[in-house]
Amino acid sequence: MIQLKGVVKEYGNAKNKEVTRAVDGIDLEINQGEFIALLGPSGCGKTTTLMMIAGLLKATKGEILFDGKVVNQMEPKDRNIGMVFQSYALYPHLKVIDNIAFPLREKKVPKAEAYEKAKNIAKKLQIENLLNRKPAQLSGGQQQRVAMARALVKEPQILLLDEPMSNLDARLKLDLRDEIRKLQREIGVTTIIVTHDQEEALAISDRVAVLDAGKIQQYDTPYNLYHKPKNLFIANFLGTPPMNIVEGHVEEQDGRQVFAAEGVRYMLPQNREVAKEHIGCRVAIGLRPNDIRICESTENTIPVRIELVEQLGAEQLIKAKPLAGDHIIRIVAENEMKLKAGETVSIRILENKFHLFNLERNGINILS
Amino acid sequence: MSKKILKLLVVHTYMAMLTVPILFMIVWYFMTATFNSYTGSFSLDNFAFMFGPIESMGIKLPAIWPIVLNTLVYSFTIVMIEVLISVPAAYAFSRLDFKGKRNAMKFLFIMRSFPGVTLIIATFFILVKMNLVDTYLGIILVAITGSLPGHVYIMKGFFDEVPWDLEWAAMTDGCSRFRAFRKVILPAVKPGIGAIAIFSFLGAYGEWFLFKLLIFSDTRLIIGGYIAKLITEENVIVDYGLISALGLFYTLPVILFYIFSQKIFMKVNIGGSKGV
Secondary structure, three states, X not given: OEEEEEXXXXXXXXXXXXXXXXXXXXXXXXXXXXXXXXXXXXXXXXXXXXXXXXXXXXXXXXXXXEOOEEOOOOOHHHOOEEEEOXXXXXXXXXXXXXXXXXXXXXXXXXXXXXXXXXXXXXXXXXXXXXOOOOHHHOOHHHHHHHHHHHHHOOOOOEEEEEOOOOXXXXXXXXXXXXXXXXXXXHHOOEEEEEEOOHHHHHHXXXXXXXXXXXXXXXXXXHHHHHXXXXXXXXXXXXXXXXXXXXXXXXXXXXXXXXXXXXXXXXEOOHHHOOOHHHOOOOEEEEEOHHHEEEEOOOXXXXXEEEEEEEEOOOOEXXXXXXXXXXXXXXXXXXXXXXXXXXXXXXXXXXXXXXXXXXXXXXXXXXXX | OOHHHHHHHHHHHHHHHHHHHHHHHHHHHHHHHHEOOOXXXXXXXXXXXXXXXXXXXXXEEOOHHHHHHHHHHHHHHHHHHHHHHHHHHHHHHHHOOOOOHHHHHHHHHHHHXXXXXXXXXXXXXXXXXXXXXXXXXXXXXXXXXXXXXXXXXXXXXXXXXXXXXXXXXXXXXXXXXXXXXXXXXXXXXXHHHHHHHHHHHXXXXXXXXXXXXXXXXXXXXXXXXXXXXXXXXXXXXXXXXXXXXXXXXXXHHXXXXXXXXXXXXXXXXXXXXXXX
């Protein structure tokens, strides 16, 4: 098990004595054999966190524990980690087989055994026909496989993947993603992947830690991240097309709660009313484009005018404005619906599929 | 005539116009050395210096082989010292954080572009005071001080090109920092080491000015100074046959060396770390 307790990483700038916090107090627990992802926009501190787990960077504050033992001062070479870098970082002067055997040779494993093991892992990754080539003679996907083989050959306690697929084309990414997942299950190695690709993170990992501004915003299963976002950042960050966020407030009317914004009035279902303290606060409603239906004008629907219809292939994306408002609402609709720009339709919000965020309290989700 | 042939013709004519004069000079050079200027017939008389001390136009020249040995010893010592100092120094400048790094870098840059000749009088007096005039130690110190900053700078460029990932990968693969340097970083900067070794060798091999200034004993000369002895005496008719022969003897190793080390030089021009 890997634990991070209040880990902070500060970078000092010698010139103006300024200190920037790349990582600002991270608590994280990763169970044996788990596959987790560190996800976030660039500059959120995810790679820095990975580097600290690898030991390539020293934490300014806090503790990193492997199986209950503090490893802050341990050298990377003693941590028994396998790491795949974004650039793959294959040793350019060594042949593929020597690259893969390198970590074993550094561990003083006898030559014959090291090369035997290297060949076995190469077979598993289907690169046994490339063993005598130099890294420069390989394609990106092949280099990626060699890097994986080199990381796995020493049977590491932890596998660290630093944006391992960001240099591959989309199709190859999908194939390799499945393969990495399968291999990880088979070997059962605890794995941490750093990525900025949310689809990749959600698809591949058991749990995802979403980072922003050096802090973990939410650490949860992919399902919960998508369906129960803890705050506005998570809601906004995950999902394509992105969630619709409409600012307004919740008010009481005839004993029922109503979300009111410019051009939008929505009576909250009785089982999803908010606590009294949030009434009157600045509140945003979060609606996924898939959770809005276009319907006949009835009770509790919102009239909108369609501004634009975009074809997504499997469905169509509607951009509409409330009749009395000026914000765009994105709606995903089936292709069968014949919709035209300029038309006025009504939309209905699925009762159990909307989120409310209190903007006066850092955008926390007040319905979950 | 097709367009392609015309293009080739233009290119080759142009190249020929530029290279023929140079080629002509080289041929002339060979001819001066190997033909007797009076009789006009082929003779190797000018190469008599290879077989013992000679006297030409009143100047006595000692036997050349000890001088050749001097040259080689001097050049390889310089290469060794420069590589051994500039490689670790450049690594430090490229990779480590230490106090005064910025100022040291600035100093290095100034030293690199500073014309050392302007300091030569001061240098001479310092060496006199230190009793290092007419010694190899003195001349090596002066020569290295002049060329080291530039070589550290070149070498730093090579280290800068090696991605951090490579070093980190080695460190997670079980290497200490030093071992990562030795096993992964050094091979990646090999062309750079080759380049500075060649540069310092050529610099040392071609040195004559420092020898003329700081060395007085004939036994400590290197070939450059040896040839210079022929032309610097006044009121003497210069024996161009002998000078050409000596020059040929002097440049032939370098030419051969260039032919065999061309590949490394090409890499240096590209930027050094191809394939990394």
